[in-house]
Amino acid sequence: MTIENLVEIKDLNFSYDKRPVLKGVNMTMPRGKVIAIMGGSGCGKTTLLRLIGGSVTPSSGYVKVANQVVHELSRNELFRLRRKMSMLFQFGALFTDLSVFDNVAFQMREHTDLPESVIRDLVLMKLHSVGLRGAHNLMPGELSGGMARRVALARSIALDPMLVMYDEPFAGLDPISLSVIGNLIRRLTDALGMTSIVVTHDVHQSLAIVDYVYFISEGVIAAHGTPEEVEKSVSPFVHQFVHSEVDGPVPFHFPADTYATDLNLENSVA
Amino acid sequence: MQRATIDLWVGLFVMAGIGALLILALKVGNLGTYSEAQSYTLTGIFENIGGLKVRSPVKSAGVVVGRVTDIQFSTKTFDAAVTMKIDKRYAFPKDTFASILTSGLLGEQYIGLAAGGDEGMLKSGDKIMKTNSALVLEEMIGQFLFDKASESEDSEDDSKF
Amino acid sequence: MPRRIVIGIRGIGHRVIDNIWRLGYATRFFILTLLKSGSSIRRFSLIIRELYFTGVLTLIIIVVSGLFVGMVLGLQGYETLQKYGAETSVGTLVALSLVRELGPVVAALLFASRAGSAITAEIGLMKATEQLEAMGMMAVDPIARVVAPRFWAGVISMPLLAAIFSAMGIFGGYLIAVVLIGVDEGSFWSQMQSVVDFRFDIVNGIIKTCVFGVAVTAIAVFEGFDAQPTAEGVSGATTRTVVTSSLVILGLDFILTSFMFRGVG
Numbered sequence: 301m302t303i304e305n306l307v308e309i310k311d312l313n314f315s316y317d318k319r320p321v322l323k324g325v326n327m328t329m330p331r332g333k334v335i336a337i338m339g340g341s342g343c344g345k346t347t348l349l350r351l352i353g354g355s356v357t358p359s360s361g362y363v364k365v366a367n368q369v370v371h372e373l374s375r376n377e378l379f380r381l382r383r384k385m386s387m388l389f390q391f392g393a394l395f396t397d398l399s400v401f402d403n404v405a406f407q408m409r410e411h412t413d414l415p416e417s418v419i420r421d422l423v424l425m426k427l428h429s430v431g432l433r434g435a436h437n438l439m440p441g442e443l444s445g446g447m448a449r450r451v452a453l454a455r456s457i458a459l460d461p462m463l464v465m466y467d468e469p470f471a472g473l474d475p476i477s478l479s480v481i482g483n484l485i486r487r488l489t490d491a492l493g494m495t496s497i498v499v500t501h502d503v504h505q506s507l508a509i510v511d512y513v514y515f516i517s518e519g520v521i522a523a524h525g526t527p528e529e530v531e532k533s534v535s536p537f538v539h540q541f542v543h544s545e546v547d548g549p550v551p552f553h554f555p556a557d558t559y560a561t562d563l564n565l566e567n568s569v570a
Numbered sequence: 571m572q573r574a575t576i577d578l579w580v581g582l583f584v585m586a587g588i589g590a591l592l593i594l595a596l597k598v599g600n601l602g603t604y605s606e607a608q609s610y611t612l613t614g615i616f617e618n619i620g621g622l623k624v625r626s627p628v629k630s631a632g633v634v635v636g637r638v639t640d641i642q643f644s645t646k647t648f649d650a651a652v653t654m655k656i657d658k659r660y661a662f663p664k665d666t667f668a669s670i671l672t673s674g675l676l677g678e679q680y681i682g683l684a685a686g687g688d689e690g691m692l693k694s695g696d697k698i699m700k701t702n703s704a705l706v707l708e709e710m711i712g713q714f715l716f717d718k719a720s721e722s723e724d725s726e727d728d729s730k731f
Numbered sequence: 732m733p734r735r736i737v738i739g740i741r742g743i744g745h746r747v748i749d750n751i752w753r754l755g756y757a758t759r760f761f762i763l764t765l766l767k768s769g770s771s772i773r774r775f776s777l778i779i780r781e782l783y784f785t786g787v788l789t790l791i792i793i794v795v796s797g798l799f800v801g802m803v804l805g806l807q808g809y810e811t812l813q814k815y816g817a818e819t820s821v822g823t824l825v826a827l828s829l830v831r832e833l834g835p836v837v838a839a840l841l842f843a844s845r846a847g848s849a850i851t852a853e854i855g856l857m858k859a860t861e862q863l864e865a866m867g868m869m870a871v872d873p874i875a876r877v878v879a880p881r882f883w884a885g886v887i888s889m890p891l892l893a894a895i896f897s898a899m900g901i902f903g904g905y906l907i908a909v910v911l912i913g914v915d916e917g918s919f920w921s922q923m924q925s926v927v928d929f930r931f932d933i934v935n936g937i938i939k940t941c942v943f944g945v946a947v948t949a950i951a952v953f954e955g956f957d958a959q960p961t962a963e964g965v966s967g968a969t970t971r972t973v974v975t976s977s978l979v980i981l982g983l984d985f986i987l988t989s990f991m992f993r994g995v996g
Contacts, residue, residue, distance in 0.1 A: 587891025
């Protein structure tokens, strides 16, 4: 059985100014799967999503989505591609001046000529699938963090995209909301036949729902595999990450001079 | 907020704004009483226009009948050609007398039109033949002092006899 | 010592280059806003929504300040003019000051601090909470959807607000001079009408407000869009909007006045 790859990343390099963020990343993401990208904070996971979404251009290498090289697309082609993908931002990024209903309806109104009655039905269906049909009249400010994340999820699947990217979907949620979101991601991916890329550092929640995991450390892929392989991995980095140990390949201390030098101990002795 | 409420407020706001513009144009400004489309042009040559400016009023019997639209200095005759627009409703005889007057002691200067008795009326583009220049205070004072001086000289001469 | 001078000169150069770069960036942003205005003009309901926030919500401060500025002008003008026995000219004084200068300038300053700062804060906050980026990822251009409607709403509201300001001011002057002090009502209005010219005074005033409206809203949307996506970034951008637009209003007013009213009595 051949599985078509929706996203293909080849020798991807990216640097902010002169600071390299990603150094030669290779990934393939098959259609219909949930893929997790994990790594410590600030290791370039979010940048990777921006590269897939085409908001930044790689220094070298390429990202292919549905066989199109993202950074070579013209603006119109990119916007056409973006209609088929969506992104769930870290804190939902709901439009604060629109109600929950209008947030979910936003893309339908912008991109389609559907009559208002059809939009209404669609929006309520999407909200129902995240369990918030009753909240459609609320404003984003009246929602809890978990509810806002679910509304954002409903908004990101509004036009039935082929690819959804989640930027830290579990950050700052209580355990219940956390598993609700996790289950929704899995269920919606299967039900709508879409592909999900989850950027996260929540190991246990994501290992429970994903099909494949990439670990990124210092701009390179440190390890990858299915959740079972990862659990059993002997790689020190993966071991440290999965079992959340304080020290290991990812050091506790930020690189610095020796403690003694910083505290001027050497001078005072001399 | 409901869409209908916003629409209502915005409607009221736009109406208030346009209303204010109309008030400014009609009540405060002179759009109601004076329009450039319905006017005709006259010119007058003055030896000295004093403090007359573009847009100064043109009055006849104290009523504003038009405005100065242009002032040019002629290098051939060394005097000033003043163009004015007069309201269509007011026609003036050919021998109308135009003089530059001052409203009050320190007030603005304007052109006063005094109608003559001619049968023919001035047409657009015509030149007013009879003009009277502005009184310039310095010249008046100078004239006055000169007169006084010559008077006293006369009287001194008289006393010699 | 020479090293310090070099550093100082380098600092000046750095600032100049930065500012020119920013100016160019702002100009490009302004042109993009104009180019992408098509969709917001077709969907006029977007502009109407923003007219509510920029226009209607600024109305109250404009009405109150206009009234008081007019009343003060009436009072002060009367005090001075009656010394020369010209108290009937108080209407002329109030109307000319308002229509030519105070109406456009003060209304624009109030507009910058009430509506301009709100626009900057709103767009800046949308940027800080990733709403603009989310919109871009949904294949909706934030300049067309967020910036352009706010820009046009500002450009439409400014002349209307300034006209309301001037009308309220003249009413305030009327209240003081005619109702309170007892200047003759007939000569109050007729003197005003004989001096205030539609073409020169009122139309020029309206042109001024249109220019100010474009300048203030363009600065406000740019500062919001360009804000650092943090709390300090947004508050700094809001302050910059008010300061920059106030200075630009006063500068533009000087330039426009010197063109419009030169040699006119």
